[in-house]
Amino acid sequence: MxxxxxxxxxxxxxxxxxxxxxxTNSYKIIGSIAVTVDAAMNGxxxxxxxxxxxxxxxxxxxxxxxxxxxxxxxxHSAVNLYLVDxxxxxxxxxxxxxxxxxxxxxxxxxxxxx
Numbered sequence: 001m002x003x004x005x006x007x008x009x010x011x012x013x014x015x016x017x018x019x020x021x022x023x024t025n026s027y028k029i030i031g032s033i034a035v036t037v038d039a040a041m042n043g044x045x046x047x048x049x050x051x052x053x054x055x056x057x058x059x060x061x062x063x064x065x066x067x068x069x070x071x072x073x074x075x076h077s078a079v080n081l082y083l084v085d086x087x088x089x090x091x092x093x094x095x096x097x098x099x100x101x102x103x104x105x106x107x108x109x110x111x112x113x114x
Contacts (some may be wrong), residue, residue: 010104022082022091023079023082023083023090025035026075026078026079026082026091026095027079027093029099030072030075030076030079030095030098033098033099033102034072034103036106037065037068037106038106039104040109040110041065041104041109043109044057044061044109044113044114045111047112047113052113053092053112056078057090057112060108060112061108061109061112064101064105064108065104065105067101067104068098068101068102068104068105070101071094071097071098071100071101071102072098072101074097075094075097076097077094078090078091078093078094078095079091079094094111
């Protein structure tokens with residue numbers, strides 16, 4: 001839980017740092033989340049290929065990954081919408097939701113691979 005709070009604080013710092021634009025910072029956040037999920041899913045793929053995952057486990061991860069993908073689509077849309085309407089609360093909500101979905105997915109993968 002401390003890691004989640006630290007990532008939230010990092011999110012706020014990146015989003016509101018004075019040098020870069022909100023758009024740039026948002027894409028940096030989105031990119032770092034994508035890298036984390038890619039690493040988790042690569043590890044999960046190795047685990048599955050080794051025959052260690054049950055069919056039920058695969059369905060659980062698939063569901064969490066689909067939720068993450070939808071949150072990623074919403075986050076990208078929120079950045080594009082921000083460029084038009086400057087609705088920062090909507091952008092923050094989309095990024096927070098993406099972070100939560102990333103955390104849920106990574107937690108599931110880590111738990112199942114123990």
